[in-house]
Amino acid sequence: MSATDDIVIDLQNPEYYINRELSHLQFNIRVLEQALDETHPLLERLFFLCIFSSNLDEFFEVRVAGLKQQLAFGRETAGADGLHAGQVLKEINNICTNTLERQYDILNDVIFPALAKENIRFLRRATWTDEQQVWVRDFFDNDVLPICSPIGLDPSHPFPRLVNKSLNFIVSLEGKDAFGRETGLALIPAPRSLSRIIRLPDELCEDGDNFVFLSSIIHQFADELFPGMTIKGCYQFRVTRNADLEIDHDDTVDLASALEDELHSRNFGEEMRLEVADNCPPELVEFLLTKFDLKQSDCYQVNGPVNLGRMMEVVGQIDRPDLRYPPFTPGLPKHLSFKKSIFEAIREKDTLLMHPFESFTPVVDMLREAAKDPSVLAIKQTLYRTGAKSEIVNALVDAARSGKEVTVVIELRARFDEEENLYLANRLQEAGAVVVYGVVGYKTHAKMMLIVRKEQGILRRYVHLGTGNYHAGNARMYTDYSFLTADDSIGEDVHKVFQQLTGMGKALRIKKLFHAPFTLHKKILELIDRERVNAEEGKPAYIRVKANGLTEIKVIRALYKASQAGVQIDLIIRGMCCLRPGIPGVSENIRVRSIVGRFLEHTRVYSFCNNGKDEFYAASADWMERNLLNRVETCFPIEGNKLRSRMKEEFECYLMDNSQAWDLDSDGHYIQAQPQKNEETGEIEIIRAQQILLEKLAAAN
The missing domain is CATH 3.30.870.10 (Endonuclease Chain A)
Incomplete structure (x- = not known):
């Protein structure tokens, strides 16, 4: 026996654990690193860089917001890793400061030059030709100026509550306005209805794709919004807010109504982060931090657009298949390809599909066939993230309208899909489906479909179980498994789980599933x-x-x-x-x-x-x-x-x-x-x- 055999290892030692929030942040950094991986096509690398921004937004909206709430309400209990909320927030600030600098270096020094070599350009104001200047001026006069609402800051115009993640500009002014006021500061909220990136007409440019940022246009003509005054500086910024909805389940009578009320306030939650141009003077940065009740550690100054996530939209505007992943056709197992009925194929043998490499179509077809099949008596389905234009929902609507018993468990609290799920719930109810919202206090995250069919006088259950959502778009981008079966025990188990979700009573004993x-x-x-x-x-x-x-x-x-x-x-x-x-x-x-x-x-x-x-x-x-x-x-x-x-x-x-x-x-x-x-x-x-x-x-x- 070695000397170490007598050592008792304490598995509660904090050194054996990694902080979950810092680990989550590391995943986002791995996504950012894909922007440098030249094995990805160039536009996909730009997409990864934008995904990092989108992921980081959600990280602050939810994760950082949760940590700050722990501090605010005195719930700063250390996790298994031994770190308290304050320590984690400090480390997050250190990591994000360095990573954001790296992100903008990648954008400015790697991605933009590589795109330019492919004749895809994001034109700075200093490079606009005279013809482009004229076109941009017309765009500002016709599309921006009529809907832009500058806000002078004075006692009768207090600092407004700006929408979460909206693009804004703080402007320092010199002179007096028409009423003799001399405040020195104003805000320009960028119109939310306008794209953040505008494509220039091809006839005004060199070959290729040429874009200008809305922020550049507002910068160029900001003085038009303050006639008779002199602009000393104009700097873009945006604020990220707490976007995690809070519902008091004990006092909630109607979950849908409570959620609708909360959705209205999501854009105006507590401030979490300030992003501002890196050339913004310190006194203006301090002014914004004071107005948002944020600390210096909550401020991130960046060398470029403050809303990089919105650059995702430009990827779809560029018709360069050579700079994207080549398209592919998902596979389809032979026994599903040649059967007249998908129910016949499932009876023949269990089927396992791996998306996106294999098609999600059999799952949709199973529901479509069930909606039209007179032998199908009932359909039960869970929906978590589905999509506004979902073929799954269309089939459920058709089934309900044809008189079948359709029961749908919709998880209204699927984060950032709440509004869409409320719409889907209303649509299904109008079609005659029974819609329930799961169990108060427990999100319904299970992916289940149960179809009850009468065959030769006997009821048979057909089941789909999945690791991912009933979202055809996600099934092209996410790796997930779908399992199709007519196994009697699994069918009975799924039926019992639906009973628990829609009814009330003790937990039922099930045979094969764990839940x-x-x-x-x-x-x-x-x-x-x-x-x-x-x-x-x-x-x-x-x-x-x-x-x-x-x-x-x-x-x-x-x-x-x-x-x-x-x-x-x-x-x-x-x-x-x-x-x-x-x-x-x-x-x-x-x-x-x-x-x-x-x-x-x-x-x-x-x-x-x-x-x-x-x-x-x-x-x-x-x-x-x-x-x-x-x-x-x-x-x-x-x-x-x-x-x-x-x-x-x-x-x-x-x-x-x-x-x-x-x-x-x-x-x-x-x-x-x-x-x-x-x-x-x-x-x-x-x-x-x-x-x-x-x-x-x-x-x-």
């Missing part, structure tokens, strides 16, 4: 512990998990114990991960990696050795507190040797990725994997999991 908040957390801990026991008994043992987040402390400690027993653990965690791998005596048998590529990794897959009898599960739930303890989630087994073998191969493909994978070390840093030489050929071998799956699944079917 949160009742059995899933407990079952995960049991499965992990089973692998630990098997390893201690000398039996084969492994755990493999693919998810978007790993933050639940009991699960992490169970993984640590399994690692200590010798269980080999591979975790592919896209975003937040609070577990530290590679710590001697604690987690040296755990490997953590994150895949960031063309598609957003979104699948949730759990795999356990089970003494050589591999078990595979797919789920709607990540291994996070909110999913396992505070949401309605489903986890379903993938049975049958072919399907299990397929899922194992696809998982191993991600483990082999050496180009778009980032490996987490014990210090909490992510290091991008590097292609290595093939020992036989001596050539660099590049392995991209997403590309391999695209070639295999989209082309082979």
Whole structure:
């Protein structure tokens, strides 16, 4: 026995955990790094840079807002990592200051020059030709000036409450206005109805695509808004607000009405962050910070447009397929291609689809056929994020209008999709569907569809279960699994889960599914512990998990114990991960990696050795507190040797990725994997999991 065998390791030691908010921020930085990856087409690199901005906006709107509320209400309890909210906010400021400087360096020094070489230009005011000046002046006179409302700041014009993330300008003035006032300061809110990037007519430019920023136009002609006065300076800024809706479930009688009331206030929540041009004088920055009740640490001065996320719109305006990913046709399994009825195909065998490599169409077709099929009696469906122009919703509306029993559980509180979901709920109700909003206090995040069909006098259930949302657009951009089955036990289980969501009563016993908040957390801990026991008994043992987040402390400690027993653990965690791998005596048998590529990794897959009898599960739930303890989630087994073998191969493909994978070390840093030489050929071998799956699944079917 070695000396270390007698050491008792305290798994509550904060050094063994990574702060969840800082881990989340690291994921956003990995997204930003894609803007420098020349294996991505150029316009996709611009898109990644914009996605980083959009992600960072939400980070401040939700994550930073939550930390600040902890401070404000005296709930500054340290997490498992030992950090208090104030410490985390300080570290966030340090990271964001450096990362935003890097983002604008990438934009100005890398992306813009590369676009210019492809004749895609964002023209600065100093480069406008005389003809362009005339056109821009006309645009300002005809499109901007009539709807622009400058605000002089004085006792009768107090500082307004500006809309969340809106583009604004602070202007320093000299002189007196028509009423003899001499205030010195004014604001120009940029009209929200106007695009932030304007395309110049081709006849006024060199070959290619030429754009000007709305901010440049307002800068150029700001003096027209203050006749008779002299503009000493004009500087763009925007403020980010708390956008996380708060509903008091104890006092809420009608969730939809309460949510509608809250949506009106989202644009005017408490201020979280100020972004301002880096040439703005210190006294004006201080003035804005005072008006927004923010500290200097809440201010980020940037060298370029303050609303980079809005540059996303320009990608769709440029017709350069050579600078985008090539289009592809998702695959379709043969047994779904040649059957007259999708119900016949599902009865024949269970079907597993991996999106976006395989088509989402069978899921939509299943619902469309059910809407028209006179043998279908009832349809039950959950909707979380679906889309305003959803074919899924169209089919549900058709089914309800044709007299079928249609029940839809809509999660109104799907963050930033609340308004759209309210609209969908009203539309479905008008069609005659029964619409419920899940369970108060628990978001319904499960992805389930249940179709009841009468066949030869007997009722048969057909089920779709998924790891992703019923959103056809997302199914082209996110990796997710869809599972189609007519298994009697699973059908009965899904029926019981719907009963719990729409009715009232005790938790019902179900056979094959695990579901949160009742059995899933407990079952995960049991499965992990089973692998630990098997390893201690000398039996084969492994755990493999693919998810978007790993933050639940009991699960992490169970993984640590399994690692200590010798269980080999591979975790592919896209975003937040609070577990530290590679710590001697604690987690040296755990490997953590994150895949960031063309598609957003979104699948949730759990795999356990089970003494050589591999078990595979797919789920709607990540291994996070909110999913396992505070949401309605489903986890379903993938049975049958072919399907299990397929899922194992696809998982191993991600483990082999050496180009778009980032490996987490014990210090909490992510290091991008590097292609290595093939020992036989001596050539660099590049392995991209997403590309391999695209070639295999989209082309082979």
